[in-house]
Amino acid sequence: MDEAAIILDDVDLSLGRGAARVHILKQISITIKRGAAIGLTGPSGSGKSTLLMAMAGLERPDSGRIEIDATDLKALDEDALARFRGARIGIVFQSFHLIPTMTALENVAIPLELAGIEAAFARAAAELSAVGLEGRLGHYPAELSGGEQQRVALARALAPNPAILLADEPTGNLDEEAGAGVIDVIFALKRARGTTLVLVTHDAALAARCDRVIALRSGRIETADQPLVAEILVKGACR
């Protein structure tokens, strides 16, 4: 378990075109070891979500290298990236993004079906059971509470057993109790499966539950609470 799950080397990333182009990520270098839990914090517009998207291969950097689970993302074309994401990366969104016309079971089964797994529904049912929703398999998103919807989203993200779980403010749309429940499940499953977790949050208490915290400001890494330890290597902050 020594090797790095995520490597970002000198990553620069801009969005928009022409005069509207904004330089968002500046010289970001991070190495995250397999199985670590990283909290990503920072004020609005600091680049947290963009960094998460870059890790998921959803935004391509202007320069620098991104290596996820020993695969250089630059080498993958659009379709290969999608397949790679489906198998190795799970994403949990702040707004859940469940497909409203599918039941909880079908929502969780989609990534498995996309990966061509025969027993997709059996595995999806097991995943839902793992997040405590064994009695809600046939419910549509509109019939579930916010906390339950986010658990379905979590089960969906973890269903293909990805090496990496990226969570973008997973409790942002939930009340405190529901949020705490979801976080407990995330950490429990992460531990059980050895998944690498990158968690974007504004909540200091939640960030504190992670192994390490990276704070971003204006697209640069501002602080890392235990810099240059084995799990985290911050080059950009040292320059």
Place this chain on the structure above:
Amino acid sequence: MSIAPAPHPMSPRLTGLPLALRLALRDFRGGFSGFWIFLACLTLGLAAITGVGSVSRSLADGLMQKGRIILGGDLSFELVQREASAQELNFLAAQGRLSQIALMRAMARRADGQAALVEIKAVDAAYPAQGTLSLAPAQKLASVLAERDGVYGVAADPTLTARLDFHQGEEFKIGEQRFELRAILLSEPDKLAGAIGFGPRVLMSQSALRATGLLQPGALVKWLYRLSLLPGEQVDSVAAAARAAFPAAGFEIRTWKNVSPQFSRDLERFSQFLTLVGLSSLLIGGVGVANAVAGFVERKRETIATLKALGAPGGFVFMVMLAEVLAMAGIAMAAGVALGAALPFALEAAFGALIPFPLASSIFPREIAAGLLYGALTALAFSLAPLGRAHDVPVSALFRDEVAPAHVRPRRRYVIMLLAAACCLVLSVVMLAADRWLALIYLAAAIGGFVLLRAAAALIMAAARKFPHARHIELRLAIGNLHRPGALTPSILVSLGLGLALIVALAMIDGNLHHAFDRPRSEETPSYFFLGVASAEEQDFRSFLARHEPGAKLELVPMLRGRFVTIKGRPVDTLKVKDDVAWALEGDRGITFSATIPPGSTLAAGDWWHADYSGPPLVSLESEVADGLGLKPGDDITVNVLGRNITARVANLRKVDWRNLGINFVLVFSPNSFAGAPYSDLVTLTLATEAGPDAALVRDVAKAFPNVVSLRVKDALDAVKDIIDKLALAVRGAASIALFAATLVLGGALAAAQRSRLYDVVVLKTLGATRRRLVAAFLCEFGLIGMAAALFGVLVGGAAALAVVRSVMKLDFVWLWPQALAAAGAAFLAAVLLGLLGTWRILGQKPARYLRNL
């Protein structure tokens, strides 16, 4: 928690079609919401094109299947102004069962002096040789027509009793013979074979006709000899044998396969027009499909992005969306094709009694297959561009709102697919159309229209971008909306422009149809035609009219009937001539002779003959007909008149102004050509004021000259106008499908516009914008787009109307600007009001509810 590891990420099964179909099916659980316009547009378009094809086929098949009934036999031999000789009759009788009919116009006079023009059909005992006759009260025809105490019976069209107040059992006279109205003629199987009737049909026996004394030499009577062949005989060989045996007889021979070339041509033109309507509906339906699919992809952005976030490649997402669209298209195709295939049956059930043509309603597999092909290709051609964009919906949309919706071009593979589908659609439309050339021209014009509208949209957007900063916020908002990223200018301009063009075209076609037959009577237009004034009573008739209507303008012209036999030595049935003059070679034409150039004509080529010319026969031809037949001065033509072939040299060509309805003939011979031949005069009488409907003149002429037929010009024009009105009604009925489709497309485009405005409206309202200001901005934006669309609509719609009126309907075209502008203006206002209605509803919403979801 023992979860098995996932297989290798690059599984080849990932993009499998079954999974795409499964996901598409799951997505339908959300209902068809948002697909209604798609379904309606495609269904309507297909119903129109399949319906048009099926109705055209029903008409053509009806004519073919009922050809024998309409013709009254397998073959018909027509003679004008003379009966067949004994030799000719013997020849015909030897070929099969012969039935003989005489047709002529005459005046029916009641005892009180009331007179009415009637269309006589004098039949023999064999009538009807084909089909059945329907009489009220039902009885044997022979007993109706029989003579009783010197009075012959007749069966007459109901209009004789309804409009002319003749009662059943009432006695009246035709010529010198007394008749009794014994039955009402409800239907006659061979009605379609006749020309436009100016009076009610009166069925009588041939002995009754002979008893009227109307069959004088030169009388305008047609004799039809109908043959039902013996088994094994072929119509073509019998026709050829008759021509060979009697080359100078002047027979007009028709077979059941070609009952009426003129009617077939009219039918073809009507089918052409229907094809244009069908194609317009399909095209406009296609625009609706494109708008609806663009809206569908827009609404599904989150689902698309989610699928992509979960590992679905863009191509797979495209497949899922395509499967949904094709499933919807399948429903629309089934519904549209079913509706279209049912159209002939529905027409027959609803209007069967009113349609004067035989309609052989049936299910036509070819038309259905064509409809399904059109449906699939239209759905593909118009949805591939917006579907292709689904490939590149960014997953980043799930993390944050997009600053500006990226309007990316579809990838090359989708553009190639789109072009392939469009080419296949064009190719199938052209290959399957009844008139390929017309379909090709139409498609070229439609593609040109699209390109023009897209170019106009680009121009408007570019101009809006460069427009100086407006002082009024409403104008500023409107101009911003015109060119901002994701602006709806192109889609609204295309939808509105095409809709307006269609509406303007239909208004102009309708207006031109009426204009052609509704023009006010000019001072030169005659008030009456009098037919069959025998040359011997010419002077008496002249004096009678001079006494009765002093001051009225009188014109007498000798008239004979004849038909072309050869042109430049070649028999006319071997000639291929232009469609617009083919009528001149079919059936008999009015012929006259004159020492001087007739009034209303001017010489276009050659010289007029000397007043006392006495050489070989010369003829003057109307220049357009001469041109169509390839004739010029110096060429020879042979015309059969009264059973004689007369060969004449073309001396000159005339330009004729037909519009004043005065007497004018295509063929005017030198006076010596018909020396000694019996003829009657055609007389026109022009009164200073319009003749009233119950003019005493008709009554008095009928009394004094029983052989003379009086025709009030207004009645004749009304009879034509009646047909035109029916045609206009059919045109409107057919066009209403296209109009409905256009309205749906407009509604869809406006609904899409409103959905996209919802965000702006909510934000602007939150910032303090009043409804009045927002409506003003909306009006400015739509006003600008609408004006461009109206300009396009008037110009392109006018050009389309010009093409249809001139090329399909063969009428003169007049630019009816007030109608065009009014149609464009009304349609534009309706569209804006419709949009405003929806916008007003949005403006009434509480922002908080939406802000939570934005």
